[in-house]
Amino acid sequence: MxxxxxxxxxxxxxxxxxxxxxxxxxxxxxxxxxxxxxxxxxxxxxxxxxxxxxxxxxxxxxxxxxxxxxxxxxxxxxxxxxxxxxEDFDTTASQDYHLTLGNPSNAQTDIAFPDNYLLAKDQYILSYNSSKGIPNWVGWHMSSAWHGSAPRKDAFKADATLPTSFIRIKPSDYTNSVFDRGHMCPSEDRDLTTTDNLQTFLMTNMIPQAPNCNQQTWRYLEQYCQTTAQNGKELYIYSGGIGSGGSGSKGLFTTIANGKVVVPQFLWKVIVVLPNGPYDLNRITADTKVIAVKVPNMNFVTGINWSQYRVSVDKIESLTGLNFLADVDDSIEDVLEAQVP
Incomplete structure (x- = not known):
């Protein structure tokens, strides 16, 4: 040529x-x-x-x-x-399949698996744990194509798409609990339309979070992701909790809502960052930027410095039993997951 x-x-x-x-x-x-x-x-x-x-x-x-x-x-x-x-290399931001990199727990939409039940929304996909009343993980794709000017709705709501045999957590289950209704997929990640934003307020997208952690350190991490997406990048994000026993504004709790909702000891997030482009799975290399964090779900966690809580993806996997980046080439996956910042 x-x-x-x-x-x-x-x-x-x-x-x-x-x-x-x-x-x-x-x-x-x-x-x-x-x-x-x-x-x-x-x-x-x-x-x-x-x-x-x-x-x-x-x-x-x-x-x-x-x-x-x-x-x-x-x-x-x-x-x-x-x-x-x-085929041209199109750098236009797009909305892509949330689990392009893999289903971390092989969750299925099958009532025989109430503690690993797959719920697929247009805005995100999650594995719900009925015994704990929280998601095992929530996964979503983020780019500027998801961004708009729809207002935050603050319309917390039970998820009516759960099977009737499952425990359906209501917004009132968090009332007076001293924990925030903590978004996994943030409201600000889904503000293109009102419908998108409303979906982030379903209780299946919530985990009890220590107020200071949620409103400060965790929020700054969310803002980092949003800013990154506005600067020509797309992100694949997974988020969830580990263990039980977090501290709200009035001490340590392992559960709330009379035991229906587990309060995790830690919050975690795994983030894969790519430049905008097509065929994302085929563009991941051993040099792709991957961020993993494990943040104590404690009210003493404050401030802007979320990066002090960075760990390897392998560490999150060992604590959760999940398998991230499962659809990435194994040789590349091994390198990315072992990286310690």
Whole structure:
């Protein structure tokens, strides 16, 4: 290719086959972002079929780029390169599937599993624990495409989509409990429409949170995510609680609402940050930014410095039994989850 593509390239599809009666061979795709001065290998492809076959390569390169296909085998077998399709790299913010990176507990929408029951909303997806009256985890995608000007509704409400055999927590179950109704998916993450915002006030999205922690340190972490999303990034976020025994404004409690709602000892959040773009799962590398925090659910937690509570994703997994980033390539997942800030 002796010319540049101005809109980058996300996905490249190459129709190829072994030529005639030649033997299997290999070709490689190379890219250059400086008019062909320096070339970097994008992928190696084994060519093993005599009939045309479409190989898909995710280049995920933004801006100016050109490509080159090279024969990369030691043998002299010929290769038939036919159609070449290159898809632009679109950096427009989008609303994507909340569990693109995986379902941490393999939750199912099955009443036989009341303590790992999958609830899928348009705005977020969660695993509900009926025995604890709180979610095991809530997962959601965040980008500027979710942002708008809908006002905060503060309309806390029991979740009527839960099976009738499950414990349905009401807003009044938190009244006089000295704990906040703590959002997992924040109200401000879903303000594109009134409907979006209302969904964040369902009680299945709540965990009892120490007021100071919720209104200060935890809130600053939420604001960090929102600011990041407004600056050309998209985030995949999971959030939940660990253990039991948190302190509100009047001391330590393990449960509220006559034992129906467990008060976690810690709050946790796992955040994966990517530049806006398509095919998110294929764009995650060992250098992708991942943040994990484990914050004491205690009223002494105050201030702006949420980063002092950073841990590895592996640490959160060991404490919760959950499996994050399950759909990410294993070799990449292992690196990202082991990182300790």
């Amino acid at each position: 002796n010319f540049n593509l101005s809109n980058g390239a996300s996905r490249i599809i190459v129709s190829n086959a072994i030529y005639g009666v030649d033997q299997s061979s290999q070709w490689s795709l190379w890219s250059s972002v400086d008019d062909g001065l320096v070339w970097l290998k994008v992928a190696n492809v084994n060519c093993t079929k005599h009939t045309l076959y479409k190989d898909t390569i995710y280049a995920n390169i933004s801006g100016k780029v050109r490509f080159e296909i090279r024969h990369s085998s030691l043998n002299t077998s010929r290769i038939n390169i036919d159609d070449l399709y290159i």
